Amino acid sequence: FxxxxxxxxxxxxxxxxxxxxxxxxxxxxxxxxxxxxxxxxxxxxxxxxxxxxxxxxxxxxxxxxxxxxxxxxxxxxxxxxxxxxxxxxxxxxxxxxxxxxxxxxRNQAKLATSPLSKFKPGVQLGLYASGTHTLVPIPDCSVHSPEINSAATSIQKATIKAGVTSYVKPDQSNRVNKSGKNGPPPTGHLRYVQLNTFPSSPPTLSFVWNSENYKSTQPHLSRLLKLLSPTYPNSSIWLNLNTSTRNNIINNDGWVHLKGPFxxxxxxxxxxxxxxxxxxxxxxxxxxxxxxxxxxxxxxxxxxxxxxxxxxxxxxxxxxxxxxxxxxxxxxxxxxxxxxxxxxxxxxxxxxxxxxxxxxxxxxxxxxxxxxxxxxxxxxxxxxxxxxxxxxxxxxxxxxxxxxxxxxxxxxxxxxxxxxxxxxxxxxxxxxxxxxxxxxxxxxxxxxxxxxxxxxxxxxxxxxxx
Ligand SMILES: C[S@@+](CC[C@H](N)C(=O)[O-])C[C@H]1O[C@@H](n2cnc3c(N)ncnc32)[C@H](O)[C@@H]1O
The missing domain is CATH 3.40.50.150 (Vaccinia Virus protein VP39)
Incomplete structure (x- = not known):
């Protein structure tokens, strides 16, 4: 044949x-x-x-x-x-x-977060360097659709004004201290951002948040969305509630549709x-x-x-x-x-x-x-x-x-x-x-x-x- x-x-x-x-x-x-x-x-x-x-x-x-x-x-x-x-x-x-x-x-990206600075709120987005939790910002990534890159930049900027902090997981070695007690728990708000861009729709923005419920995302999440709203008035916006200490990016049961088309x-x-x-x-x-x-x-x-x-x-x-x-x-x-x-x-x-x-x-x-x-x-x-x-x-x-x-x-x-x-x-x-x-x-x-x-x-x- x-x-x-x-x-x-x-x-x-x-x-x-x-x-x-x-x-x-x-x-x-x-x-x-x-x-x-x-x-x-x-x-x-x-x-x-x-x-x-x-x-x-x-x-x-x-x-x-x-x-x-x-x-x-x-x-x-x-x-x-x-x-x-x-x-x-x-x-x-x-x-x-x-x-x-x-x-x-690339029409879909999952970007990890890290603090922009030790002392102030604000989140940077990127990918972890191989085998580490060290974030590498990639604002000009050539394989992302341009819409992904510009959404990531807009979100980063908005987190500063909105007072959003990055999720930080203490080093695993510190989790259980010498006395056998748990070390400090993870802190911060935003864990990942998932961005989806299709040619005929505004980008879909999904925020993976270190919270048990919508109420505890407040007021930071609402502030963030308000700041993004002029740039993304018609976008589909989702929240993913994820407090798991494992490495799963998305909590399949944690989705909340916040605004825009379903x-x-x-x-x-x-x-x-x-x-x-x-x-x-x-x-x-x-x-x-x-x-x-x-x-x-x-x-x-x-x-x-x-x-x-x-x-x-x-x-x-x-x-x-x-x-x-x-x-x-x-x-x-x-x-x-x-x-x-x-x-x-x-x-x-x-x-x-x-x-x-x-x-x-x-x-x-x-x-x-x-x-x-x-x-x-x-x-x-x-x-x-x-x-x-x-x-x-x-x-x-x-x-x-x-x-x-x-x-x-x-x-x-x-x-x-x-x-x-x-x-x-x-x-x-x-x-x-x-x-x-x-x-x-x-x-x-x-x-x-x-x-x-x-x-x-x-x-x-x-x-x-x-
Ligand atoms: C690689 S995706 C392909 C989906 C589709 N062909 C596409 O291109 O969008 C694999 C699909 O398998 C589904 N899946 C995973 N495990 C499955 C299972 N045990 N039985 C049926 N579907 C499963 C997932 O939900 C997912 O939609």
Whole structure:
């Protein structure tokens, strides 16, 4: 069969990207880190001449932990990925491509805080230096959307006037003193700021606050919002109450909607909208991810699928980012999606109302992936789409995928479309599928460098069976 798209020549992709760049790019993906210092984003490969264009001009590159690869050609993860596919599926040509601009691609950032000064209120925003709690301000980060950078600057300034202080966690070694008693507790107001920027909406600002309840955020939070209001009169503004002493950035049960629209929208590929708020998963590089979705939409046209896509079940479906696009394009007229996060349901339903009328026949369930299959969501479906969290598929799902054709809860499925954001999980799952009894054949494997500058690759794998 025929494998389209770019060849493995990432160099070509990079110089293409470099041509489009006005200044240059940098890093940031580390904003996704749940713990300080652990890096997360992605990358590619290149020659030394493209290095200049990609990373070296970002003023923060040498100190910021967001981008770890000065030269994307040194990306280990792409080598690992290519070797894995060459070794495990020698009949498949693994390709990877860098589909997005290398600058200004990030539409979601989680910025940590630290005190601006020892003696006065005011908070600076940035990322922790690798492996530390030392904050590196990144006001001119090249991979952030410009709206993220300017919102961060506005918030920093407003915290000074509003008397907002930074959350400070005493050094762990001081937490339990010699007498065995707890040391001083964490102090301060603001822990993190999450910023989401979509092209057609004002930025969504979320404040992760070291308070048990709204009342105890006062008067500082209200002062802060008042100061920001002239700059962000129509923004969606959220509070996340998080007093946990662990390193989790967001308290999933701590969301409070403060003002502005409850949802923001991102356009589907051809009319209609996806609906988001900070309670649901959102891709960090939406534009890049849309290229993967376009690829899925066009699979049938490129002779990659042996079987038509008609009836689709999608697990780990989020707000319907992949599914609603497929429905809207008429790729499937019979779709059911599911996700364990109940907040996605309303987002999906709102998005569904915006797809083309003739395609509005699609359903959604708030269910864990394995439970979705137990409840029969996979029965009678010819196509399964999965886009699981980094760790990959849960055991029950993998077991059903490995069930024989015609048997079990996925017995009718003949197309399996796996979108992966975690290479380790994907490799483990594909090893399992190869050894399993499902009779699957890998037809396509493509890496997408959605987070240039860090060790991350998003992978699209298409498998079919007779
Ligand atoms: C990588 S995101 C993909 C979402 C969607 N495809 C998108 O692009 O926005 C993974 C999704 O899996 C969901 N999830 C995590 N664990 C799950 C589980 N055990 N069962 C079902 N969904 C799960 C999360 O809520 C999240 O929406």
């Amino acid at each position: 025929n494998v389209p798209v770019a060849s493995f020549e990432i160099r070509k992709a990079i110089s293409r990207t470099a041509l489009k760049m006005e200044t240059d790019d940098a890093s940031d993906a580390n904003l996704e880190k749940e713990t300080p210092g652990s890096s997360s984003s992605s990358s590619s490969s290149s020659s030394s001449s493209s290095t200049h264009n990609l990373l070296s001009d970002c003023p923060h590159f040498s100190t910021c932990s967001g981008c770890t690869l000065a030269d994307p050609a040194t990306s280990k993860i792409l080598q690992t990925s290519r070797s894995f596919f060459e070794r495990t599926f020698p009949d498949v040509t693994y390709t990877h491509t860098q589909p997005t601009l290398s600058k200004s691609w 949802y923001t929208t991102y356009p589907l590929l051809s009319g209609g909208n996806l609906y988001y708020n900070p309670k649901v998963f959102c891709q960090g590089n939406m534009e890049g991810f849309m290229e993967i979705i376009s690829r899925i939409i066009n699979l049938s046209n490129h002779g990659i699928l042996k079987n038509r896509i008609e009836k689709v079940v999608e697990l780990y479906a989020g707000v319907g980012c992949i599914g609603l696009n497929l429905v809207n394009e008429g790729v499937t007229g019979d779709y059911v999606g599911s996700d364990v996060n109940p907040e996605n349901l309303e987002c999906f339903m709102k998005g569904r109302k915006t797809v083309k009328k003739e395609y509005q026949r699609c359903e959604y369930k708030s269910l864990d992936a394995g439970v979705s299959l137990d409840k029969g969501l996979g029965r009678g479906r010819d196509t399964l789409i999965v886009d699981p969290p980094r760790m990959g598929l849960e055991e029950g799902v993998l077991r059903e995928i490995n069930g024989r054709r015609g048997e079990g809860k996925l017995g009718d499925v003949r197309n399996l479309i796996y979108v992966s954001c975690g290479l380790d999980g994907l490799m483990r799952d594909l090893e399992g599928i190869k050894k399993g009894g499902g009779g699957w054949e890998v037809r396509l494997a493509e890496g997408y460098v959605l987070f240039p500058g860090s060790e991350h690759v998003e992978t699209l794998v298409v498998l079919t069976r007779d």
